[in-house]
Amino acid sequence: MNSAEKIAAYQSISNLTGEMVKAARASDWEKLEMLEHRCAAVVTQLRAAPPVRFTADMQQQKVELIHKILADDAEIRTHTEPWMKSVQTLLGNAGMARRVHQAYDTHT
Amino acid sequence: MGITAPGMGSNLDVNSIVSQLMAVERQPLALLDRREADYQAKLSAYGTLKGALAAFQTAMQGLADPARFRAATASVADTSILTATTSSTGKAVPGSYSIEVQQLAQQQKIRSEGFASTNSTVGSGTLTIQYGDYDSGLNTFTLNNAKPAQTLTIDPANNTLSGVRDAINAANIGISATIINDGSSNRLVLTAKDAGAASSIRIIASDDDGVDLDNAGLSQLAFDPTAAAGTGKNLTQVQAAQDAKFQIDGIAISKNSNTITDAIEGVTLNLLKSNAGTPTILDVARNTTGVKASVEAFVKSFNAVNQTLADLSTYNTVAKKGGVLQGDSAALSIQRWLRATVSAATGSTSGAAGSFTSLSQIGVAFQKDGSLALDSTRLQTAMDAGFDQIASLFAANGKSTDSLIAYSGATAKTSAGNYAVTIAQLATMGSLTGSQSAGLTITAGANDRIDITVDGVAASVTLAAGIYASADALAAEVQSKLNGATSLTAAGSSVVVSQSGGVLAISSARYGSASSVTVTGGNGAGNLLGASPITTVGADVAGTINGVAALGTGQTLTATAGTASEGLSLIIKGGLLGARGIVDFSRGSADRLNKLAGDLLTTDGILASRVDGLTESIKTIDRRQETFLRRLDAIEARYRAQFTALDTMLSSLNQTSQFLTQQLATLPKNNS
Numbered sequence: 001m002n003s004a005e006k007i008a009a010y011q012s013i014s015n016l017t018g019e020m021v022k023a024a025r026a027s028d029w030e031k032l033e034m035l036e037h038r039c040a041a042v043v044t045q046l047r048a049a050p051p052v053r054f055t056a057d058m059q060q061q062k063v064e065l066i067h068k069i070l071a072d073d074a075e076i077r078t079h080t081e082p083w084m085k086s087v088q089t090l091l092g093n094a095g096m097a098r099r100v101h102q103a104y105d106t107h108t
Numbered sequence: 109m110g111i112t113a114p115g116m117g118s119n120l121d122v123n124s125i126v127s128q129l130m131a132v133e134r135q136p137l138a139l140l141d142r143r144e145a146d147y148q149a150k151l152s153a154y155g156t157l158k159g160a161l162a163a164f165q166t167a168m169q170g171l172a173d174p175a176r177f178r179a180a181t182a183s184v185a186d187t188s189i190l191t192a193t194t195s196s197t198g199k200a201v202p203g204s205y206s207i208e209v210q211q212l213a214q215q216q217k218i219r220s221e222g223f224a225s226t227n228s229t230v231g232s233g234t235l236t237i238q239y240g241d242y243d244s245g246l247n248t249f250t251l252n253n254a255k256p257a258q259t260l261t262i263d264p265a266n267n268t269l270s271g272v273r274d275a276i277n278a279a280n281i282g283i284s285a286t287i288i289n290d291g292s293s294n295r296l297v298l299t300a301k302d303a304g305a306a307s308s309i310r311i312i313a314s315d316d317d318g319v320d321l322d323n324a325g326l327s328q329l330a331f332d333p334t335a336a337a338g339t340g341k342n343l344t345q346v347q348a349a350q351d352a353k354f355q356i357d358g359i360a361i362s363k364n365s366n367t368i369t370d371a372i373e374g375v376t377l378n379l380l381k382s383n384a385g386t387p388t389i390l391d392v393a394r395n396t397t398g399v400k401a402s403v404e405a406f407v408k409s410f411n412a413v414n415q416t417l418a419d420l421s422t423y424n425t426v427a428k429k430g431g432v433l434q435g436d437s438a439a440l441s442i443q444r445w446l447r448a449t450v451s452a453a454t455g456s457t458s459g460a461a462g463s464f465t466s467l468s469q470i471g472v473a474f475q476k477d478g479s480l481a482l483d484s485t486r487l488q489t490a491m492d493a494g495f496d497q498i499a500s501l502f503a504a505n506g507k508s509t510d511s512l513i514a515y516s517g518a519t520a521k522t523s524a525g526n527y528a529v530t531i532a533q534l535a536t537m538g539s540l541t542g543s544q545s546a547g548l549t550i551t552a553g554a555n556d557r558i559d560i561t562v563d564g565v566a567a568s569v570t571l572a573a574g575i576y577a578s579a580d581a582l583a584a585e586v587q588s589k590l591n592g593a594t595s596l597t598a599a600g601s602s603v604v605v606s607q608s609g610g611v612l613a614i615s616s617a618r619y620g621s622a623s624s625v626t627v628t629g630g631n632g633a634g635n636l637l638g639a640s641p642i643t644t645v646g647a648d649v650a651g652t653i654n655g656v657a658a659l660g661t662g663q664t665l666t667a668t669a670g671t672a673s674e675g676l677s678l679i680i681k682g683g684l685l686g687a688r689g690i691v692d693f694s695r696g697s698a699d700r701l702n703k704l705a706g707d708l709l710t711t712d713g714i715l716a717s718r719v720d721g722l723t724e725s726i727k728t729i730d731r732r733q734e735t736f737l738r739r740l741d742a743i744e745a746r747y748r749a750q751f752t753a754l755d756t757m758l759s760s761l762n763q764t765s766q767f768l769t770q771q772l773a774t775l776p777k778n779n780s
Binding site: 039046047063066070084 | 754775
């Protein structure tokens with residue numbers, strides 16, 4: 001993977017996280033998950049590639065892309081975390097309600 | 109209710125979805141629980157109502173008996189002379205009777221001479237015990253046809269005084285034996301179980317010592333009241349058999365018991381002491397107290413079921429709460445039907461003066477609150493005016509204009525009404541008449557046995573051997589033996605044997621086509637009845653009720669299905685052929701309420717269908733609850749899967765951000 005290809009990979013991750021932010025805002029968890037899969041695949045490729053030298057411009061471009069991606073990541077979390085918390089609560093409550101109902105139900 | 113799990117792809121706020129889900133999805137469960145509790149409460153209310161109606165039905169069944177309203181009481185001025193009771197059938201007619209008791213009925217008692225010990229040997233052979241009437245004036249003993257002779261064998265196993273006593277008692281043949289020790293010797297005392305002149309005892313010995321009349325061996329116990337003492341009359345009479353003799357209003361009556369059930373209809377007299385010359389008074393009066401109690405029981409039973417209905421179906425102003433069955437159409441209908449049945453006129457259409465057609469005429473009326481109350485004064489007035497009519501107001505009752513036609517019963521299907529009765533044929537008894545005069549000489553083993561079938565039941569009897577004095581005496585022996593045959597007594601059959609010009613005739617005591625007498629064999633059949641005796645089968649009564657041919661069985665005539673009079677059952681005791689007047693059948697309130705309660709409580713009645721419906725609804729609710737819980741499970745599984753997926757995604761995202769953060773950290777300083 002040469003430097004141009006690496007920059008293209010960061011660009012593609014940035015594009016994907018941008019899409020993911022939109023999906024997270026829309027609570028479209030299925031799309032979010034699908035995009036993350038694609039994103040993780042590109043990251044895996046990047047990790048596997050041996051280091052290369054970047055020109056100063058390219059380096060600058062890479063830093064900007066990483067900052068943008070981390071900003072996206074932060075925003076995605078602000079959407080998913082509360083949702084996960086309430087689902088956790090819901091699942092806990094629903095399980096409890098059902099167990100109570102079953103324990104005291106005399107007609108089944 | 110249509111709650112569906114929101115798809116994860118729908119653009120909805122998750123928090124609001126969750127809270128909505130929580131609130132809405134719980135609702136139906138609570139609602140179903142509430143509805144089920146409602147149904148259970150109703151089910152229990154119907155159970156209470158059923159219990160009340162069943163108790164009511166039992167009470168009405170009891171009150172539907174006309175005898176409850178016809179009861180009479182009997183009272184005697186001097187109860188040391190006699191006591192009197194009325195039968196529950198309510199046949200006693202009010203009146204006053206003067207009763208004078210000349211003598212009480214008593215049973216015969218005879219004793220033996222003294223024996224040294226209870227173990228003294230008496231002798232062996234047979235003892236034949238006969239019952240009959242001893243006429244001391246003519247010195248004759250006339251056999252009692254209704255009480256067959258019995259023979260007892262005394263052999264070396266039981267030939268002592270105590271052995272004979274035990275043999276007599278064990279045989280249970282109408283006398284009891286005891287041994288009385290007079291200080292120096294033991295005497296056997298025999299007592300007839302039945303009182304009355306016709307239960308005098310005669311004992312014929314067949315002594316193994318060969319001499320049947322002397323005072324030695326078993327013939328020491330022979331007792332023929334017509335023989336000379338010591339030669340056949342070897343026991344001594346201690347107390348003579350005699351009938352009760354008394355007069356009712358100057359009419360002399362003789363009975364073989366001190367308990368008399370058939371002198372005054374519906375009244376049982378129990379004679380205790382003679383009061384010759386100073387008659388006492390028996391008063392038979394209407395049991396107004398008993399009738400009043402029955403009417404009160406009717407009112408009480410109705411009010412009890414009415415109260416239960418009211419408690420279940422009306423608004424309780426004190427508790428500020430509606431009854432479980434408030435507004436329930438079944439409960440309202442039952443209440444309405446009960447009231448209507450009580451209010452309805454009774455179908456006593458005889459139109460006789462003083463007859464009642466409604467309960468209000470005897471003081472039973474509805475109050476403002478829907479309960480019944482009894483006006484005792486009105487009831488008393490009504491009883492004074494028309495006591496005999498009151499039964500028809502409550503019970504199912506039939507009244508015949510012909511005294512030889514008696515109302516016997518009716519079924520649930522019999523409608524009230526006036527039904528004309530015509531009789532085409534009276535019931536007769538089956539009989540067998542000999543084809544020639546009977547031979548009076550009966551020889552054991554030669555012509556002493558006869559096999560006869562009475563009412564379809566076979567019996568074989570052996571006549572006592574001897575030369576009979578007359579055809580009457582022979583007839584009495586045949587009747588006595590047949591009526592003593594166990595197969596016939598077990599079947600409840602009996603015969604009357606008579607003779608005319610020496611020809612015997614055997615008649616069954618039963619009426620109808622099931623009544624018959626046939627001779628089937630026996631070495632004595634020809635001698636007694638000739639070669640070709642004539643069998644006449646009994647006939648059932650035949651006639652019409654309400655213009656339609658009715659079913660006759662013996663003396664009972666029953667109206668057939670498909671007519672208003674269906675099930676009406678009458679007993680035709682006799683009388684002429686042709687039109688025989690009217691039977692007025694009425695259904696009183698208790699009878700109709702009994703039927704109504706029965707209809708309400710049947711397995712396809714209104715209550716059963718309500719209960720079935722509720723049970724079904726509860727089942728449906730249970731099913732819905734199950735489905736609901738299953739769907740909650742599915743929703744949960746879906747949430748859980750998505751949660752897990754998102755969780756995995758976040759951890760992957762963490763790795764990505766870690767990697768990127770590392771990338772930033774490893775940048776050459778000059779480039780940062």
